[in-house]
Amino acid sequence: MISGLSDEQLLTGAAHGDQEYWTLLYRRHQGRIYRFAFHMSGSHSIAEEATQETFLTLLRQIGRYVPAKGTVAAYLLGIARYKVLRLLEQEPGHEELPALDPAAPVNPEEDLARGFQQEQLRRAIVALPDIYREALVLCELEGIDYAEAAAALGCPLGTIKSRVSRAKQLLLDRLAPAGTPQKGCLA
Amino acid sequence: MSNREQHLKDGLLALREADAGMESPATVEALVRSEFIQRRRQHRVVRLLAWSAVAAAVVLAVALTTRPPRPVSVEQPRAASRAASTPVEPRRLELTTEFIPLQPAPADPDEFSQIIRVQLPRSELRRFGLAPFDQPLEGTVRADVVLGRDGRAQAVRFVY
Numbered sequence: 640m641i642s643g644l645s646d647e648q649l650l651t652g653a654a655h656g657d658q659e660y661w662t663l664l665y666r667r668h669q670g671r672i673y674r675f676a677f678h679m680s681g682s683h684s685i686a687e688e689a690t691q692e693t694f695l696t697l698l699r700q701i702g703r704y705v706p707a708k709g710t711v712a713a714y715l716l717g718i719a720r721y722k723v724l725r726l727l728e729q730e731p732g733h734e735e736l737p738a739l740d741p742a743a744p745v746n747p748e749e750d751l752a753r754g755f756q757q758e759q760l761r762r763a764i765v766a767l768p769d770i771y772r773e774a775l776v777l778c779e780l781e782g783i784d785y786a787e788a789a790a791a792l793g794c795p796l797g798t799i800k801s802r803v804s805r806a807k808q809l810l811l812d813r814l815a816p817a818g819t820p821q822k823g824c825l826a
Numbered sequence: 827m828s829n830r831e832q833h834l835k836d837g838l839l840a841l842r843e844a845d846a847g848m849e850s851p852a853t854v855e856a857l858v859r860s861e862f863i864q865r866r867r868q869h870r871v872v873r874l875l876a877w878s879a880v881a882a883a884v885v886l887a888v889a890l891t892t893r894p895p896r897p898v899s900v901e902q903p904r905a906a907s908r909a910a911s912t913p914v915e916p917r918r919l920e921l922t923t924e925f926i927p928l929q930p931a932p933a934d935p936d937e938f939s940q941i942i943r944v945q946l947p948r949s950e951l952r953r954f955g956l957a958p959f960d961q962p963l964e965g966t967v968r969a970d971v972v973l974g975r976d977g978r979a980q981a982v983r984f985v986y
Contacts, residue, residue, distance in 0.1 A: 686850070
C-alpha cells in the first residue's frame with residue numbers, strides 16, 4: 640500500500656518512472672500549495688498557475704531534492720513561493736478579491752471574531768510585504784511549524800518568529816478602526 | 827494577549843478553517859500527470875539510444891581486438907604456384923626452399939594478402955619431406971608463410 644510511504648519514498652519512486660507514486664505525491668501536497676499561493680496572491684488563477692508550475696518544476700528537477708536540507712513539503716513550498724512572487728510581479732492578483740461590503744460594521748475587531756470580514760482580512764494579508772505575508776500564511780493559515788517554515792523560506796528560525804509577529808502587528812494596524820493612529824508601514 | 831490580538835488570532839483561525847478544503851482544480855492534476863507520462867516516455871527513448879550506443883561500442887571494441895594483427899613488414903606476394911618457381915626476392919642473401927602449397931592454388935593471385943616470417947618447430951620439416959624421420963630435430967626453423975585474404979596459410983617455404 641503506497642499510501643503509507645513517506646514523501647521521500649514517493650519522490651524516489653516517481654524519479655524511477657512510477658506514475659502511481661507521482662500521482663499520490665501530487666495529491667498529498669497540491670492542496671497546501673494551492674492554498675499558500677491563493678493566500679499570498681488573493682487570486683485563484685495565480686494559485687492555479689503557481690501550483691501547476693511548482694509540480695512541473697519538481698518534475699524537471701526531481702533529482703535535485705536533498706533530504707538533508709528539509710522535507711519534501713518544505714521543498715515544494717520553497718518552489719511555490721518563488722513561483723507566486725514571480726507571477727505577482729507580472730500580474731498583481733488581489734484585484735480578484737470581492738469588493739468590501741459597504742454596509743460593513745464599523746468595529747472590525749469584533750467582526751474578525753465573527754468572521755464577517757474574512758475578505759477584509761484576506762485583503763489585509765495580501766497587502767502585507769512579501770517577507771511578512773509568506774511567514775504569516777505558512778505559520779498561521781497553513782499551520783506549519785516554525786522549523787518547517789524556516790526550511791521552506793530559507794531563513795533562520797528566529798527570523799520566522801519575528802516576521803510572523805511583525806505581520807500580525809501590521810494586520811492589527813491595518814485593521815484598526817477608522818480614526819485610530821496607524822502604526823507601522825505597509826508596502 | 828490583548829483583546830485585539832485575540833480577535834486577530836480568532837480571525838486567522840476562522841480564515842484557516844474556511845479555506846481548509848480549498849484545492850487545485852482537476853485540470854491541474856491532469857496536466858501534471860500528462861507531463862510526467864511524456865517525460866517518462868522521453869527518458870525511455872534516451873535510455874534506449876544510450877544503451878544502443880554502448881552496445882555498438884562494445885561490438886566495435888570486440889571486433890577491433892579480435893582482428894589478427896598485421897605483421898610489421900608486409901610483402902605483396904605473387905601466386906603460390908608462381909612463387910614456387912619464382913621465389914620472392916629476400917631482403918638479404920638467404921637460402922630457401924621453394925614455396926610448398928598448403929591449399930589448392932586459387933585461380934586469382936589477388937587471393938593472397940601477405941607473406942609473414944615465422945619460427946616453426948624444426949620437426950615441421952618432416953611433414954614436408956625435408957628431414958629424415960629417424961633423426962631428432964630440436965629447436966626452430968625460420969619459414970615464410972603466405973596468407974590468404976581469409977587469414978589461412980596458403981603456402982610455406984623454409985629458410986636455411
